[in-house]
Amino acid sequence: MHSTEPAPSDLDLRAADVVAITKPPKSLWRETIERLLRKPSALVGLTILSILVFIAIFAPLIATHDPLAVLLDVPEEGVAKRDAPCIHLFGCPGAGDVLVKAAPAEPIAVAALSSTNSLMAAAHGKTISIWNASNGKLMMTLEHDRPVTALDWSPNDQKILAASGEELYVWDVNRRALSRTLEHEGGATLVRWNADGTRFLSADAHVVRLWDTLSWTLVAAIESPEPLLAVQWNSNGTLVLTASGNEAKLWNAFVGTEVTTLAHDVPLTSASFNKATNRILTTSGDKLYIWNASTFQRELTIDHVGTLANGTWSEAISRGIQNVMASDGDTAYVWRVATGERVLSLEHGEPIVQMGGSPLATRIFTRGQHTVKVWDAKSGDRVLTIERDAPILQVAWQNSGGGVLVATTEEISVVKTSDYQYLMGIDGNLRDQFSRVIYGTRLSLIVGLTTVTLAVIIGTISGAVAGYVGGWVDNVIMRIMDVLLAFPPLILAIAVVTVLGPGLINALLAISIVFIPAYARVARSGVLAVKEEDFVTADRVLGVSHARILFRRIMPNALAPLIVQATLGIGTAILDAAALSFLGLGAQPPTPEWGAMLGAERNQVFTAPHLVFYPGIAIMITVLAFNLLGDGLRDALDPRLDR
Amino acid sequence: MAGYLLRRLTLAIPVLLGILFVTFSLARLLPGDPCHSALGEKATPEICAAFNERYGLNDPIPEQFRIYLRDVLRGDLGNSIKFGRPVTELMVERLPVTLELSFFAMTFAVLIGIPLGIVSAYYHNSAIDVGTMIWANIGVSMPVFWLGLMLSYLFGVALKDTPFWLPPTGRLTAGRIIEPFYQAWGLDVDGSALTLPGFIANINTLNALLVRDWAGFWDALKHMILPAMALGTIPLSIIARMTRSSLLEVLGLNYVRTARAKGVHELSVVVRHGLRNALLPVVTIIGLSLGSLMSGAVLTETVFGLSGVGRILYDSITGRDYTVVQGFTLVIAVMFVFINLIVDTLYAYLDPRIRLE
Numbered sequence A: 001m002h003s004t005e006p007a008p009s010d011l012d013l014r015a016a017d018v019v020a021i022t023k024p025p026k027s028l029w030r031e032t033i034e035r036l037l038r039k040p041s042a043l044v045g046l047t048i049l050s051i052l053v054f055i056a057i058f059a060p061l062i063a064t065h066d067p068l069a070v071l072l073d074v075p076e077e078g079v080a081k082r083d084a085p086c087i088h089l090f091g092c093p094g095a096g097d098v099l100v101k102a103a104p105a106e107p108i109a110v111a112a113l114s115s116t117n118s119l120m121a122a123a124h125g126k127t128i129s130i131w132n133a134s135n136g137k138l139m140m141t142l143e144h145d146r147p148v149t150a151l152d153w154s155p156n157d158q159k160i161l162a163a164s165g166e167e168l169y170v171w172d173v174n175r176r177a178l179s180r181t182l183e184h185e186g187g188a189t190l191v192r193w194n195a196d197g198t199r200f201l202s203a204d205a206h207v208v209r210l211w212d213t214l215s216w217t218l219v220a221a222i223e224s225p226e227p228l229l230a231v232q233w234n235s236n237g238t239l240v241l242t243a244s245g246n247e248a249k250l251w252n253a254f255v256g257t258e259v260t261t262l263a264h265d266v267p268l269t270s271a272s273f274n275k276a277t278n279r280i281l282t283t284s285g286d287k288l289y290i291w292n293a294s295t296f297q298r299e300l301t302i303d304h305v306g307t308l309a310n311g312t313w314s315e316a317i318s319r320g321i322q323n324v325m326a327s328d329g330d331t332a333y334v335w336r337v338a339t340g341e342r343v344l345s346l347e348h349g350e351p352i353v354q355m356g357g358s359p360l361a362t363r364i365f366t367r368g369q370h371t372v373k374v375w376d377a378k379s380g381d382r383v384l385t386i387e388r389d390a391p392i393l394q395v396a397w398q399n400s401g402g403g404v405l406v407a408t409t410e411e412i413s414v415v416k417t418s419d420y421q422y423l424m425g426i427d428g429n430l431r432d433q434f435s436r437v438i439y440g441t442r443l444s445l446i447v448g449l450t451t452v453t454l455a456v457i458i459g460t461i462s463g464a465v466a467g468y469v470g471g472w473v474d475n476v477i478m479r480i481m482d483v484l485l486a487f488p489p490l491i492l493a494i495a496v497v498t499v500l501g502p503g504l505i506n507a508l509l510a511i512s513i514v515f516i517p518a519y520a521r522v523a524r525s526g527v528l529a530v531k532e533e534d535f536v537t538a539d540r541v542l543g544v545s546h547a548r549i550l551f552r553r554i555m556p557n558a559l560a561p562l563i564v565q566a567t568l569g570i571g572t573a574i575l576d577a578a579a580l581s582f583l584g585l586g587a588q589p590p591t592p593e594w595g596a597m598l599g600a601e602r603n604q605v606f607t608a609p610h611l612v613f614y615p616g617i618a619i620m621i622t623v624l625a626f627n628l629l630g631d632g633l634r635d636a637l638d639p640r641l642d643r
Numbered sequence B: 001m002a003g004y005l006l007r008r009l010t011l012a013i014p015v016l017l018g019i020l021f022v023t024f025s026l027a028r029l030l031p032g033d034p035c036h037s038a039l040g041e042k043a044t045p046e047i048c049a050a051f052n053e054r055y056g057l058n059d060p061i062p063e064q065f066r067i068y069l070r071d072v073l074r075g076d077l078g079n080s081i082k083f084g085r086p087v088t089e090l091m092v093e094r095l096p097v098t099l100e101l102s103f104f105a106m107t108f109a110v111l112i113g114i115p116l117g118i119v120s121a122y123y124h125n126s127a128i129d130v131g132t133m134i135w136a137n138i139g140v141s142m143p144v145f146w147l148g149l150m151l152s153y154l155f156g157v158a159l160k161d162t163p164f165w166l167p168p169t170g171r172l173t174a175g176r177i178i179e180p181f182y183q184a185w186g187l188d189v190d191g192s193a194l195t196l197p198g199f200i201a202n203i204n205t206l207n208a209l210l211v212r213d214w215a216g217f218w219d220a221l222k223h224m225i226l227p228a229m230a231l232g233t234i235p236l237s238i239i240a241r242m243t244r245s246s247l248l249e250v251l252g253l254n255y256v257r258t259a260r261a262k263g264v265h266e267l268s269v270v271v272r273h274g275l276r277n278a279l280l281p282v283v284t285i286i287g288l289s290l291g292s293l294m295s296g297a298v299l300t301e302t303v304f305g306l307s308g309v310g311r312i313l314y315d316s317i318t319g320r321d322y323t324v325v326q327g328f329t330l331v332i333a334v335m336f337v338f339i340n341l342i343v344d345t346l347y348a349y350l351d352p353r354i355r356l357e
Helices: A028-038 A040-057 A433-469 A471-486 A489-500 A504-530 A534-541 A546-582 A594-604 A610-637 B002-029 B034-039 B045-054 B061-073 B087-122 B127-141 B144-158 B196-201 B204-210 B214-251 B254-261 B266-304 B309-318 B322-350 B352-356
Strands: A098-102 A108-113 A119-124 A127-132 A138-143 A148-153 A159-164 A167-172 A177-183 A190-193 A199-203 A207-212 A217-223 A228-233 A239-244 A247-252 A258-263 A268-273 A279-284 A287-292 A298-303 A309-316 A321-328 A331-336 A342-347 A354-357 A363-367 A371-376 A382-387 A392-397 A403-408 A412-416
Touching: A028 A040, A028 A610, A040 A433, A040 A610, A098 A119, A098 A127, A108 A148, A108 A392, A108 A403, A108 A412, A119 A148, A119 A412, A127 A148, A127 A159, A148 A190, A159 A190, A190 A228, A199 A228, A207 A239, A228 A268, A239 A268, A247 A268, A279 A309, A287 A321, A309 A354, A321 A354, A331 A363, A342 A371, A354 A392, A363 A392, A371 A392, A371 A403, A433 A471, A433 A504, A433 A546, A433 A594, A433 A610, A471 A504, A471 B002, A471 B322, A489 A504, A489 A546, A489 B002, A489 B266, A489 B309, A489 B322, A504 A546, A534 A546, A546 A594, A546 A610, A546 B144, A546 B266, A594 A610, A594 B144, A610 B127, A610 B144, B002 B061, B002 B322, B034 B045, B087 B127, B087 B196, B087 B204, B087 B214, B087 B266, B087 B309, B087 B322, B127 B214, B144 B214, B144 B266, B196 B204, B204 B214, B214 B266, B254 B266, B266 B309, B266 B322, B309 B322
Parallel strands: A268 A309
Antiparallel strands: A098 A412, A108 A119, A119 A127, A127 A138, A148 A159, A159 A167, A167 A177, A190 A199, A199 A207, A207 A217, A228 A239, A239 A247, A247 A258, A268 A279, A279 A287, A287 A298, A309 A321, A321 A331, A331 A342, A354 A363, A363 A371, A371 A382, A392 A403, A403 A412
């Protein structure tokens, strides 16, 4: 309980000589903060901001990838440019999930993914069906007079080549019409385009025919007395490799003459070019040979106990990986070409009939009669087992390396083999969008804080000096500020960066310059408001230095509006910095800056909206947080506005 | 009133000179010497000497500034390096697009922003109020270019094959031609983009109205909706917030209480008594936003492929066409100053208290 003392009788209110000031019950700071925390909008702003700061600090832990890493170099196979995001709520396909499946009524004889992997075709009976390889929708069927025995896609997906009876059919997929019919006596069991689509070959057990697709004429027919076990183009379509009996032969694809013969002691079991076609791998008996494809010398001989077959390559030259593999019954072996040492042995559990290394050599598949197994090419761990009741006809890697085409006599399907998932998708340079957005938080907060700090320091000093000194100094400084204020902010920033040259630091400087006048004005009016107060005069009389008076006595009074202005300014600074980066004047690629990310992908907004959506929403949330906090601060520091 | 106007005009002169000095310095501060940046790296010393002589680059700086002032006053902003044409011509050619865009953006902002603000103030602290203010806060936090891209995706792609589809780029559907009004009216005038008739004919919607080509008008308008929404969202949010807070302040005044006490219907109190006085600061905000629309126009026109002033500014930035950047910066800043001047004068006209100060 308080008791009120009676007022002294001699109290003269008109000339009080003693003024007692009681200390406020709470400090001003505490009161302000308490008032701030009562504003829901400020609370929301503070919460978002603390989350953003947390994300910025722990970005390396939150981000799933290096923001600058191109994922194919890491390597993560199965990544495609501008891949859509995978949102876990809707379920992401993982390793082993069937991406598409198609099951025609009749048994399948042969199947193939198109060169760009957008279509898949299967021959069943007299028909070839073509499906969309991303959703499994039937696109068209091509009818023939007799059962189809072989088919192949041209390199640009425009044409399909099919062997049926004694004829070769060339179909134009775009027009859905037959464009050419050629004759292969005896019926072809294999047809192959070369890499640029200017030639193709058709082969049966003893004859390989080379065709020219410009004149549609037979270039040459290569005969082989013993059954052919391998026919292959080199990568630029100038040579054809054939293997039969004890010999592997190279042929000139322009005229059909023999280039060389690689002789072996025992019959061959396989022969194949590597990707760069500078080496040839052959297996015969218990030996594996590697030949130089230009000098035709034997470079490496690997001895093995047992009979090798199905020799093939597993290589990624850019990462310095070149391995060869071959199977011996149930087991597949992998050797390193550089040293000749055996690095892996993979137990399949069924006699292996086909093997293949993924495009970037991170995975290997082995195929038996009813199962396909996918292995990690480095550790040799089994990643996946795909089982099918019907006999498996063939298995092939997708170009992206993220899945395999599995064709059985009953159905063809594409099975995902990679388990990587990308929350916000993949950008146009094959980088993980999520990690880039996370790292972008750092940059945006830094940009917002530094620009505003710089502008506040320069603006406050010049404004305070102008207000304190007055006279012509005030006039000059404030007229300069008026000129700066006369420009629309972004336009001035653009003009300044154009002069300074694009770059994050220059953009930062430009935005700071643009923001200086706002703080100068606030500081000046704050100074003017208290400049003539008694406590300033008292200090002056006491001989306190001008700098001390200005910055220790006067400026604290102008602090509140400056804080509000600065908080609101951070949001605007972030927006403007993003706009400059969007225009290509700020952060330069590959910096993970939100505005720059938006600018880089803005032409792809119709096909890959996620690449624009996420950075933009991140900018919006950050700016919103600063705006809410600034509004809350203004209300808390100026109770008159509180309603 | 005249005295006030005169005072304001006098105050504007040093600012205008300052703007001219800034744009003048921009060209002088460019990295590298002006000769090589204008004529390319292969310019010989003789050519450069002639170039410096021709453009007065050997003169002292004050003399150079005097020449620059003279040229600007004559309407000569130099030649674009990329287009090889006077910057003034480029400006006049592209201005109709930007004017049209700004007009629709502002119309959108005012027509939606003010009613939103009124509703918000009328239902103060209700769910409608809170919702509107949250949206207004989000509206000012959105990057213009992002909003533009998202709108063009939403209406141009996601809503394709629905009645809500809107064209995401361009000014007119390819192949549609709206007959210039001077041709339709049989006037015998020069219709190049640099003359007044050409300028007006370049404002598609206005031209379509003049020739009563309703299909053409609808087409031009449809192309304007998305850019105007993108550009108008920030002013809309600002106007809504301003209308609300200003109206709330006015509604607390005594004369409003009197009106209520008289038994005037609440809606009438808000709209007839309150709004009239509350709109004063809103007018200021509208004027100020009009100036800052120019910043947004650079981004909006880039996103929507409109060949306006902002777009050419963007092209000049990427093409390092400094004369265009310099000239456009100058013109935009001067426009900005005059718009602010007009707004201040209007405000003084509407509120007599200002003039007395």
